[in-house]
Amino acid sequence: MKVLLTSHGSTGDIYPVIRLGRALVEAGHDVRFATVSLFRPEIEAAGIQFVYLPPDWDQSGFAEAMRDLTKAKNPLDLIRIIYSESLPFLDEILDTLERELRRADVFVTSYVFANLCTLARQAKVPCAVTTFAHNVVPSDSYPPEGLPRLLAAPAFLRRRWNRMLWRVTDRVLCWQINRVVGETMGRHGMGQAESFALEPADLALVTVSSKFCKPKRLWSDCFQFTGYLRWQSPEDPDLEATLEAFCQGQAVPILTFGSVTFDEARKVMTRFMRNWPAGKKIIIQSGWAGLTIERPNAEMLRVERVSHDQLFKYASMVIHHGGAGTTASVLHAGIPNIIIPHIGDQWFFASEVKRLGVGLEVKRKRWPEDLPKAVRTVEKSKKMQQRARVLATELAKENGPQTAVAALERLARGSPLACT
Template sequence: MRCLLTSHGSTGDIYPVIRLGRALVEAGHTVRFATVSLFREEIESAGIEYVYLPPDWDQTGFAEAMRDLTKAKNPVDLIRIIYSESLPFLEEILTTLDRELEWADVFVSSYVFSSLCQLAKKRGIPTAITTFAHNAVPSRSYPPEGVPRMLAFPPFLRRRWNAMIWRMADRIFCWKINQVVGEALTRYGMERADSFLLEPADKVIVTVSPELFRPKHLWTERFKFTGHLRWQSPEDPALNAELDVFCGGETVPILTFGSVTFDEARKVMTRFMRNWPMGKKIIIQSGWAGLTIERPRREMKCIGRVSHDQLFQYGSMVIHHGGAGTTASVLHAGIPQIIIPHIGDQWFFAGEVKRLGVGLEVKRAKWPEELPKAVRSVEKNRKMPKRAAKVAKLLAREDGPGNAVRELEGLLSAVRA
């Protein structure tokens, strides 16, 4: 099977697809991954053939784009900003993917750019999309996130309400996408977006735990919950020695915002340092926001890029933004988490973490002031670490990469049958 993969965005959008590609290679398939050059080294180190797509930004360029995304007013506005950022490069992206599809048997895209699946459909190539957040998975059992559930209605009326709202949401997203890139798609001989949520591809691979997150009733059978796809940054053996000395045999809170960036990061960190208790240890990962410690304190250790699995073994808890990848890594680590949402589905994951009883949420506006109290609350909670450990044990039994490969193999077999 020859698989063409594509995804666009930050680390959280790319790493799960690298893991999928690696699993496909291990299963004996040939894989090409078309994306920006920032991730070329990671892709090729996984044994996957890299295909260049614009923009040719470095991390600073993507960090600026992420700052723009944090200003989105709602999910529809977020999609508008994402597609507007892609518009100057869209024709080259379409041309490159169209050329690569001459080679491919299966095409896999991220759900944000599911419109790209039209290129494969024109050639009769089966399509799949990956989604790392299950709030985009429709069901007649619940409405889209943020819409009232109408619990006072009888069940049959609730199902009708939910279905109507999902169809309406699908039309709204397509309208916004077409407003931004519809003319560009038409010029390239493609149809405008006609289904973003309900029928975005032949198969939708939902890369979260089916045990923890799959609803009882799905919109259609095209939605498949496989389990998490986790790819790790390279480990740094020298860092272990540093952290061993710093932690002194104890676990400590870890603060990381991953690839999220925000305005006035220096001022935010100044507020954080003003409020963090003297003498209490914490590890701070600088991330794309460039978090820094302006006045060194013995109880604060600042580090750079490193594997989540390597870092989180030193954590008593992880304080983070609520990205899909980071949330999954903390769940697998089996420790509590404090989520400070900044963008998109991060509020949703904060809600899921609270639902599972493995963490809590702190509001973004005053997190430097409110974080110490939240940390004390987690430290006093005896049930939370036990629940987190139980979740990690459950996740260890799931095979997300293997399940995703089998779904793609089955997709191609069904088409060929």
């Protein structure tokens, strides 16, 4: 089976697709991954063939784009910004994908760019999308995230209300996409986007735990929960000695915002250092925001890019932004979360860790001042710590990559999974 993968975005958008690609390679399939050159080393190290797509930015370019995304007022505005960022490069992206699809048996793209499946349909290639956030999975059990619930209404009325809201949301999202990139799509014979949420592809791989995240009622059988797809940065043997010397056998809080960037990061970290308890250790991962420790402090250790699995072995809890990949890593590590959401679905993941009983949320606006209290709350909560360990034990039994590969193999054989 010849598989063409594509995804755009930050590490959290790319790494799960690398894991999927590696699993496909291990299953004996020919895999090509079309994306930006920033991630080429990791893709080729996984044994996957790299296909270049623009833009040819370095990490600072993507960090600047991420800062723009944090200013989105709502999900509709977020989609507008994402598609507007892609517009200058879209003709070249579409030309490249059209060429690559001529040799593909299956096409897999990100849920955010589900409209690319139109290219696959033109080439008569089965198409799948991946999504790392299960709040985009439609169901008549709940409305789209952020829209009102009729909690006091009879069940049949709630279901009708929820289905209506999903249909309206689908149409509004398509309107926004067509408004930004409709002309470019038309030049490639793609027509207008007709469905974004309800019929994104022939198959939608929802790459989270089916046991803990799957709703009771799904809109369509094409939405398949696989389990997590986790790919890690290489471990650093030299850093291991540094971490052991710093922690001295004691688990400590870890602060990381991953690929999230935001304005005035230096001033924010100055506030953090002013409020962090004297004598209490913490590890700070610099991330794309370039978090800094401005004054030498024996209780604070700053680290650069490193495997989550390597770093989180030393954590008593992880303080993070609520990205899908980071949240998955903390859940698998069996430790509590403190989430400080910045953008998009990060508020949803904050609500999920609270629902699962493995963490809490701190508001972004005052997190440097409010964090110490939240840390004390987590440290005192034996129930939260125990629940995190139990959850990790259950997640270790799942095999997301294997499940996703099997679903794609069924799709290539022509199994009737369409979202129609």
